[in-house]
Amino acid sequence: MTTASTDRAASAMHPADRHDLIRVRGARENNLKDVDVEIPKRRLTVFTGVSGSGKSSLVFDTIAAESQRMINETYSAFVQGFMPSLARPDVDVLDGLTTAILVDQERMGANARSTVGTVTDANAMLRILFSRLGRPHLGSPQAFSFNIPTVRGSGSISVDRGDGKSVTAEFSQLGGMCPRCEGMGTVSDIDVTQLYDDRKSLAAGALTVPGYNVDGWMVRIFSESGFLDPGKPIRDYTETELHDFLHKEPTKVRLQSMNMTYEGLIPKIQKSFLSKDRDAMQPHIRAFVERAVTFTPCPECGGTRLNEGARSSKIRGLSIADACAMQISDLAEWVRGIDEPSVAPLLASLGQILDSFVEIGLGYLALERPSGTLSGGEAQRTKMIRHLGSSLTDVTYVFDEPTVGLHPHDIQRMNRLLVQLRDKGNTVLVVEHKPEAIAIADHVVDLGPGAGSAGGEVVFEGTVDGLRGSGTLTGRHLDDRARLKTSTRTATGALEVRGANENNLRDVDVDIPLGVLTVVTGVAGSGKSSLIHGSVAGREGVVSIDQGAIRGSRRSNPATYTGLLEPIRKAFAKANGVKPALFSANSEGACPNCNGAGVVYTDLGPMASVASTCEVCEGRRFDASVLDYRLGGRDISQVLEMPVAEAEAFFGAGEARLPAAHAILQRLVDVGLGYVAVGQPLTTLSGGERQRLKLASHMGEQGQVYVLDEPTTGLHLADVEQLLGLLDRLVDSGRSVIVIEHHQAVMAHADWIIDLGPGAGHDGGRVVFEGTPADLVAARSTLTGQHLADYVGA
Template sequence: MDEPSVAPLLAGLQHLLDSFAEIGLGYLSLDRPAGTLSGGEAQRTKMIRHLGSSLTDVTYVFDEPTIGLHPHDIQRMNELLLQLRDKGNTVLVVEHKPEVIAIADHVVDLGPGAGTAGGTVCFEGTVAGLRGSDTTTGRHLDDRATLKESVRGANGTLQVRGASTHNLQDVNVDIPLGMLCVVTGVAGSGKSSLIHGSVAGRDGVVVIDQAAIRGSRRSNPATYTGLLEPIRKAFAKINGVKPALFSANSEGACPTCNGAGVIYTDLGVMATVESTCEECEGKRFQASVLEYTLGGRNIAEVLAMSVTEAEEFFGDGEAKTPAAHKILDRLADVGLGYLSLGQPLTTLSGGERQRLKLATQMGDKGDVYVLDEPTTGLHLADVAQLLGLLDRLVDAGKSVIVIEHHQAVMAHADWLIDLGPGAGHDGGRIIFEGTPADLVAARAGLTGEHLAEYVGAH
C-alpha cells in the first residue's frame, strides 16, 4: 500500500514485519493461534514486541532463548540481542550455548557444581577471561564433538509414508532402527510434526518429552521413579515394622500437615500462604517414625540426600539395597546426581523433567526411544554425559531417535535426517538423509554448512 495519510502506521507495520522475517519467523501466518506456536517461536514473538518499543534503559532478562533454535537461527537471534543492547538497554541472558556466550560483554559463571555443590560465583569478566579461567564452563567452552570414525549399521527401518501433518509435504522416509538417528532442521521445518505425527503412538515407541509430570506437590523423584518402594522395605525390614510407616502419604505422615511438610492457609481473595509445619518442622513424618534408622539415618534424612549421596549410601554397608541402587545409578547416568530425593516435582525445570522420565523409562520394555531436544538446559560439560547415555541405550539394543539442533549431538549421530530447506511452508521436505560425515562433505543446506564449520572441516 502507498497511502500518504497512513504513512506512519505503514512504517511501523513494515518495521514489525521486517523483525519477524529477521528473527526467522517469516513463515508464520498472521492468523495462527498463539497456542500452536512452539516454545522457541513463542519466545521470539515476545522478543519482537520489545524490539519495536521505543523504551530505553530497560533491563531485559532472557532465559535460554536458544531453546528450539537451529545454529542458523541463533546467529539471527544474537543480532537482535545486540540491537536491544545498542538501543541503550541492559540485556541479561541465562544461557549454555557457546555461540551466545561469545557475544557477551560481561560473563558471570555460577557453580562450581549443581544443587548443593553450586550457588557461588566462580568467575566474572570477559569471554576471553572465562576461556582462561579454570572453571567448568571455561574448560568446556571450546569443546567440539568430532564426527564418529565408524557409524553403526541399521537392523531394520521404521517406514513413514505420505506424512502430511501441519507443514509436511507428503513426506516418505525410512527411519533406521538399531542406531542413534538425529532429526534436525531449522526451527519450524517440521521435525516435531514428522516424529510426533507419524512415529509416536506406534507399538514399542516411548516418547520422552519435557511436558509437566502429572502428580501433586507431594510427588518427588523418589516417588516418581519407584525408588521409595525398596527404601521403605529396607527401613521396614531392619526395624521390624511395616513399610507404610515410611511413606509421608500413608501411615507415617505427620498428622498436623498430613505429610505435606507445609500448611497451606487460604486467605480468600489473596494468594494461598505456605508455612512450614511446626509439628514436624517440615520433615513430613511423625516423630516416632523418625526414631527408626537405616545405616544411621532416618527416613527424612535419606529423602534430603542428593542422588549422588544416596547412591553411595545404598551401595554398601548396612544400608546396601541393590534395587534402590540400580534406580539411583540411572538417575546419576542422566546427569541428575545433584537432585535431592524429596524435592517436589513441581520445582523441576523442563530439561530435568525429561531426564527424570528418561531414567524411569530406561528400564522399560520400549524398543524405540524418541527424545525431543534432550540438551535443553544442559551445560556443555553435561552434553558429553548425555551422548554417552544415548550410546549405552543403543548398545543395549534400543533404537534412539533424537530431535535436536545441538551440533555435538548431530556430529555424534549414526544417521541424520535434515528437514527444510526453510521453515513453515518453505519447509516440510526431507533435504538430506545419511551419515553426518556425508552431510559435512556435501555441506548440504544450512545444517550442513553449520555442522562443517562446527567440526572444523575445511
C-alpha cells in the first residue's frame, strides 16, 4: 500500500480507532527508509530484525525520542534551559504518542557515591526507618546518610540524584558520613614511584603522569613556582623540597604576570584523576590510575561508608550498614518481621521495593552494591523497579532487550512482568532477539531485510504465528534449535582455580580446560562473572572482553576505535608525499567550516540545537584540498564511507593493498560487522554492534586465552551461527576460549560446560556441574541442564 493510500485509509478511520494507534509516517532516522508503521496501543509489541536493521532507530531514536522532546516542550523556556536539548527526529508524521518511559541497557553512571540502594529509593526509606526505630536514637534520616558529613552548619556536597549521576545539595545537619573516607568506603594510596622518575629533574621530564609534559602548564607551575629547582634530580631534593613537591597546600604564586595556584603533586592528582569516573577515562589515563593507585576498604568504617554513630544505632540487632550489606531477598524477610504500627506505611513501601527486586530476579544483590558495577542487564532491571508499582496507566514503556543477562529459567519471570505492565493499560514496546520473549507479543514489527544500508524497512507486521510463516530472516530462524555436538575437542591442559571466594563464591576449586571452547553457565547472580573475571581474566596471556560500554563521541568511529585509521592515513600520506595529519578530520585535514564534524550546530538557546549538514564539505568532514589526494582511485572520505566488507576487499589487493588495514577489517567482517561503514559514528551503532566492535578490536591482541562475556548480546538468531564459527576458528588456531553465556545454542556447541549455582547470591557460588553438553543434558541435574534438554529436544 502506498503512503498516500495509507493516509487516505487512516483518515477514513473512526476517530476512536485512530486514538488506539501510534502512527509513524516517513521515518528516516539513521538507516530507516521512509518507514510507515502503525503500532497498537495498550498492547505488547516486539520489534525484531538483525542487529543494525533499524529497530533501535525506530523505537528509541524516533518514537521515544519525539515523545520525550514533546514533553520537554511543555515546560517554560526558562526550565528548558536547564534540560538537555533534544532534536526532532527525522520523520514526517508521528501521531498518537503517549508519555514514553525508557528502560534501556545504558549502564548507570559510575559515581562512587551511587549504590543500588540510592538509585531505587530503598536507602532513603531505610534511613527514615532507622531514624524512627533505631536505638540509640540519632534524630533525622540524614544521620544515616554516607553522603552528608558530620559537621554542624551549612554547606553543600555532591550527592547521587538517583540515576548514578550527582548534583549539589545543601545540608545543615549532622550526617552519617565516615570522616576518614568521606563516605566513599575506600581509601586510596598513591604509589609515588609511578608518578615520576627520581633520577631526572623536572626540566628533563621526570614526571610520568599523563598530560604532565615538560613544556605544558602543569609542569611549568612546578618549575617556575620558586619552591623547586627545575634542573635538580628529584632524588636530590631536601626534605622541605620533597614535601612542597608532593604535599604542599594550595598556594598563590606569580607566573608570567599571572596569579596561579601551586599545589602538591599528590593532592593535584587526587582532584584531577581520583574524583572522576574511571570508566569514562581514556584508556591510557585509566591504565595510569590502575597502575599508580590502590584502593582498600576504609579501616575506620570497614567499607560501610558510615561513621560510628550511624553504625551504632540498631533495629532488632542490625545497623543500617548491616541491612545494606544483606542480600536483598534476606533483607525483605527482615523488613517483614518488623511489627511497628507507627511506621506501617513506610514498611509497606520499603517491602514493596525489596520484593520487586526479588520478583525481577535481582534478589541476590545488596543495597550497598555500587551501581557502576552492575551489568547492562542488571542496570536495566534495576531501572524497572521504580515502574513496577506505579499507578500510571496509558504510558508507553520502551525496553531494549530486557532478557539480556538472563538465564532461560529467568526469562519467563521477565515475560510475566512485561505482560503485567501491559495489563495495567500501558503500551509496551520491546526490542528483542530471544524467541521466548518474542513469543508473548501481541504484535510484531520485523525490520530488515538486512543490516545497515541493506535494512531500514518494515518487512513484516502481524502476529507471532504470522511472523513464523512470513519467510523473513527472523521468521525462518524463529524455531531454530541447536544440536548437541557429536564429538568434542580434547583439552591440552588446564587453568587451575583454587579457593575462589570473590563475592558469593564459596572457595571454588575448578580446572578450566585449555585448547577447547568452554562455556560457563548458571542463573544470573550464580557467580559466573565472579569466577572468570575474578580468577582468570587478570592472568598473563588472557584477553578479557567484558560488557563494559564503548565510550565515544560523534567523531569516534570503527576506524578510530580499532586503530584502522592510522595505517590508512600513513598509506595516503606515502602515496601522495604529504603529512598523515592531513587525512584526519580531527586534525589538519578538517573542514574549516565545521571543524571536521560534518555538521554545523545552531544554538537556539533553550530550544533544541539544530544540526545541519555542512555546506562547505557537504558532510565529508575534510578540507576540499585534502580530497584531491587519492589512494587506489579513492579519496579519504570515500574510504570512510565504504562498508567494512567493501573496504576489506579494497585493501586486500591491487594498488591499495595494505596488510595492516586488511587484517583489522577482516576481524570486523568475522564478527559480523561487514555492513557497517568504516567511518560511521559510534553514537549511531546499536549495543550489539558496539559489543562486537570491541570483540574485533581485542582479537588483534596476542593472547592465548580469550574470555568473552555474553557475546550473543544484541545478536539476531541468524547471526549466532556466525559467532559460533568465529569461536571455532579461534580454538582451531590454538587458542583457548572461555565464554560466559545464557544462549542455549552456544551451550550446545561447547566442548566443556562449567555450571554454577544452584541458585543466585548466597544460594549460588558453587560448581554444580562440569562436563560435556551431552552429559549435562543426560543428567538434567541442574536448571541449565533441564532448559538445555528442552532446547535440543532431548
